[in-house]
Amino acid sequence: MVKPWWHILFISGIALFITLSVFLLFYPVPPPPVSDMKYARETLALARENEADKYSGNLYREAWAYYDSAMANWRSENERFIYKRNYDKVVAFAELSSKKALQASETSLNNSTNLKINLQENLKDLDNLIKKINKSFYAYPLTSEVRNNISMGKMLARESRVAFNERNYLLAEEEIAKSKSLLTSSYDYANAHMRSYFKSFPQWKVWIDSTIAASQENHDYSIIIDKFSHKFFVYLDGEKISEFTAELGKNWVGDKKRRGDKATPEGMYRIVKKIEDDSTGYYKALLLDYPNAEDTINFRREKEKGSLSTAARIGEKIEIHGEGGKGADWTSGCIALRNIEIDSVFKYVGIGTPVTIVGSMYNLRQALNR
Amino acid sequence: MKNKILMGLTAIAMIAILASCGKKPQVEIDATNAAIEAAKAAEANVYLPDEFAAVQDSMNAIMADIEAQEGKLFKKFGDAKEKLASTSALANELASKVAAKKEAVKAEAETLLNDIKTVLAENSKLVPKLPRGKEGAAVIEQIKADLSNVDAAVVEAQTAYDNGAFMDALNKIKAAKAKADGLNAEIKEALTKARIRF
Numbered sequence: 001m002v003k004p005w006w007h008i009l010f011i012s013g014i015a016l017f018i019t020l021s022v023f024l025l026f027y028p029v030p031p032p033p034v035s036d037m038k039y040a041r042e043t044l045a046l047a048r049e050n051e052a053d054k055y056s057g058n059l060y061r062e063a064w065a066y067y068d069s070a071m072a073n074w075r076s077e078n079e080r081f082i083y084k085r086n087y088d089k090v091v092a093f094a095e096l097s098s099k100k101a102l103q104a105s106e107t108s109l110n111n112s113t114n115l116k117i118n119l120q121e122n123l124k125d126l127d128n129l130i131k132k133i134n135k136s137f138y139a140y141p142l143t144s145e146v147r148n149n150i151s152m153g154k155m156l157a158r159e160s161r162v163a164f165n166e167r168n169y170l171l172a173e174e175e176i177a178k179s180k181s182l183l184t185s186s187y188d189y190a191n192a193h194m195r196s197y198f199k200s201f202p203q204w205k206v207w208i209d210s211t212i213a214a215s216q217e218n219h220d221y222s223i224i225i226d227k228f229s230h231k232f233f234v235y236l237d238g239e240k241i242s243e244f245t246a247e248l249g250k251n252w253v254g255d256k257k258r259r260g261d262k263a264t265p266e267g268m269y270r271i272v273k274k275i276e277d278d279s280t281g282y283y284k285a286l287l288l289d290y291p292n293a294e295d296t297i298n299f300r301r302e303k304e305k306g307s308l309s310t311a312a313r314i315g316e317k318i319e320i321h322g323e324g325g326k327g328a329d330w331t332s333g334c335i336a337l338r339n340i341e342i343d344s345v346f347k348y349v350g351i352g353t354p355v356t357i358v359g360s361m362y363n364l365r366q367a368l369n370r
Numbered sequence: 371m372k373n374k375i376l377m378g379l380t381a382i383a384m385i386a387i388l389a390s391c392g393k394k395p396q397v398e399i400d401a402t403n404a405a406i407e408a409a410k411a412a413e414a415n416v417y418l419p420d421e422f423a424a425v426q427d428s429m430n431a432i433m434a435d436i437e438a439q440e441g442k443l444f445k446k447f448g449d450a451k452e453k454l455a456s457t458s459a460l461a462n463e464l465a466s467k468v469a470a471k472k473e474a475v476k477a478e479a480e481t482l483l484n485d486i487k488t489v490l491a492e493n494s495k496l497v498p499k500l501p502r503g504k505e506g507a508a509v510i511e512q513i514k515a516d517l518s519n520v521d522a523a524v525v526e527a528q529t530a531y532d533n534g535a536f537m538d539a540l541n542k543i544k545a546a547k548a549k550a551d552g553l554n555a556e557i558k559e560a561l562t563k564a565r566i567r568f
Contacts, residue, residue: 025443032441037434045427071433078440085441138512151515155523158552159545166544327500328510 024083033074033087036094040067043101052104054170055111059104066097115169122176123164126157129183136368137190141253141329146186153182197253197359198367200266204358207268211356212238221348223320225335227252227264228360228367232320232337234348242348244341247324249333253359256295256333257302258312264333264357265290265318271353274346275319283322283339284346288355290318320345320355394436395447398454402429405461414464416537417471421464428457475536482543483531486524489550493517496557499566513557520549 044063047053052060070093077085133150142150156179163172208224215222216238224233225246234242249256249264256265273287291299291314299314315333324336335357337345360367406425409415414422432453439445497517500510523546530539561568 029441029443032438034434034438037437038431041427041430041434048423071437074434074437074441078437082441082443087441144511144515147512147515148519151512151519154516154552155519155549158548162545162548 027083029082030085030087033070033091033094036091036098037067037070037074040070040094040097040101043098043105047101047104047108050105050108051112052101052108054108055115056104056107059100059107063097063100063104066093066100070094070097112169115173119160119164119169119172119176122180123157123161123172126160126176126179126183129180129187130154130157133183133187133190136194137187140190140194141251142186142190142193146189149182149186153179153186155179156182193253195364198364200255200359201363204266204360207356207358208361211235211268211354214354221353223345223349223353223355224361225264225355225357226361227266227357228362230329231361232335232341232345234345236348242344244337244345245324247326247331247336248329249331250329252329255298256290256315256318258299258308259315260332261315262332264331264335265295265315266357266359267292267294269318269355269357271320271349271351271355274349274351276346280319280321281323282319282334282336284342285319285321285334286342286345286349286355288318288320291315393445393447394440395451395454398451398458399433399436402432402454402458402461405458405465409461409465409468412465412468413472413537414461414468417468417475418464421467425457425461425464428453428460432457472536475540476531479527479531479536479540479543482540482547483524483528486543486547486550489547489554490517490520490524493520493550493554493557496554496561496568499568500557500560513553516549516553516556520546520553523549 040063044067047056047060047063052063070090073093074087074090077087077090130153137150156175160172160175160179163169163175211222211224212235214220215235219237222235224235225231226233227246227248230246230248232244232246233240250262252264254263255267256263267290269288269290269292271286272289275285275287296314299308302308303310303312318333318335320335320337320342322337322339322342324341325338326336330336406429409422409425414425432450435453436447436450439447439450494517497510497513500513523542527539527542527546530536530542558568
């Protein structure tokens with residue numbers, strides 16, 4: 001009996017399907033890039049362990065971007081028909097990821113080591129700068145802004161040391177930079193200010209020599225006030241016989257320019273009045289002949305130049321008085337001594353006793369080293 | 371003959387079933403990702419960064435395993451499902467651990483804040499004892515500026531603490547403590563130099 005044609009066709013179809021299935025079953029499927037991806041993950045973990053996210057951020061992010069691309073490609077290849085899959089791109093991305101992660105690891109180690117060494121140096125420099133500021137300007141009257149900057153700079157230096165000790169090098173670097181900027185600008189400002197102040201030293205020297213010489217020639221008393229060291233000296237016959245601590249005007253650095261500037265004047269003056277009654281609010285006082293002729297000329301010149309406003313008035317009533325010993329420069333430009341000291345000075349001096357007020361009796365180098 | 375045909379068809383059907391029985395465990399993946407996100411929302415990455423990174427590493431490895439299975443003709447996701455479950459459990463555990471760690475950090479911050487306040491109180495008592503004399507005014511002014519900056523740092527740390535950012539507060543408090551201690555040492559040094567008892 002002859003089988004119908006459709007029967008033969010059906011069997012042939014089944015046979016073809018089975019053959020095809022068996023062929024496909026044993027046809028080599030492209031292997032998934034498991035080991036490449038695993039290696040990429042291991043290198044990424046190593047990079048993170050070496051803090052590449054902090055010290056080699058770009059390379060580390062690149063490595064992750066390649067890993068993500070590898071995963072995305074893998075997913076996309078897996079969506080294709082099994083025999084049409086090609087993992088070459090996945091492998092290439094995984095390899096790039098590993099390569100970048102290893103580079104990031106190495107760079108991070110190098111960067112953090114170099115940064116650590118640099119930070120150690122910077123911290124040392126910062127400490128030296130703070131020491132220099134403390135030595136030279138701790139007692140120097142600076143503006144509250146500069147003083148605040150110094151304070152902030154010192155605080156940031158401490159903060160950066162804490163960050164450094166906790167191996168937070170990036171934060172330490174940031175804080176060191178801020179601290180350095182504040183301290184350097186404050187130091188430069190104070191240094192320039194002090195140098196400019198000491199430019200008048202030759203003039204002060206002339207006044208000092210002349211005052212001491214006059215005391216020697218006249219066998220009389222003379223007073224010299226050194227504003228920088230806050231010292232009040234009494235001379236007799238050209239010899240120093242007494243020394244007291246003087247408290248000055250709040251803005252004692254620089255010559256007095258106008259009324260109300262809280263500066264103590266610089267110049268050669270004389271005592272014009274001894275006040276022991278209630279007309280002084282400061283126990284006892286020795287009124288000086290401020291402003292003298294030179295002060296008046298200088299004041300007018302400054303006004304003409306426009307460096308003083310037209311409303312500015314010249315200062316007056318500069319005294320050496322009592323009620324000192326407050327431990328601060330608090331007067332409006334006068335020189336304050338303790339009551340016991342003004343008592344002592346009162347005994348020596350009389351009307352006409354020379355009083356020379358100078359910025360410093362020593363040059364800048366000497367003054368700083370004293 | 372009929373039986374042979376039936377056997378062939380059964381074999382093909384079994385192959386088809388086997389090939390398609392491994393279905394990507396999307397539900398488990400989503401659940402694990404959600405658990406990791408919850409741990410992150412609980413700030414596990416801030417308070418327990420190493421443990422959080424380990425969980426993320428596990429998840430990445432599992433996703434790679436899943437893709438490896440997806441690439442096979444006969445997919446098996448049983449292992450991946452188990453790993454996803456354990457990673458999910460780890461992430462959940464991490465989220466609960468964060469609370470304990472946060473409490474520990476909070477307690478440390480609180481102790482340090484109290485310590486700073488003690489040092490600041492001592493500093494305030496010591497300042498009036500500072501040596502008077504030619505340097506008095508400027509020194510006191512400088513120390514007052516320092517004190518005000520330390521106060522500002524403490525206020526900043528306290529604000530972070532009050533806002534619940536305990537780790538940030540702890541770092542700020544540590545820095546403020548270093549500042550307060552440094553200032554305390556500076557004042558004591560000035561007093562010692564001046565032979566003033568404190």
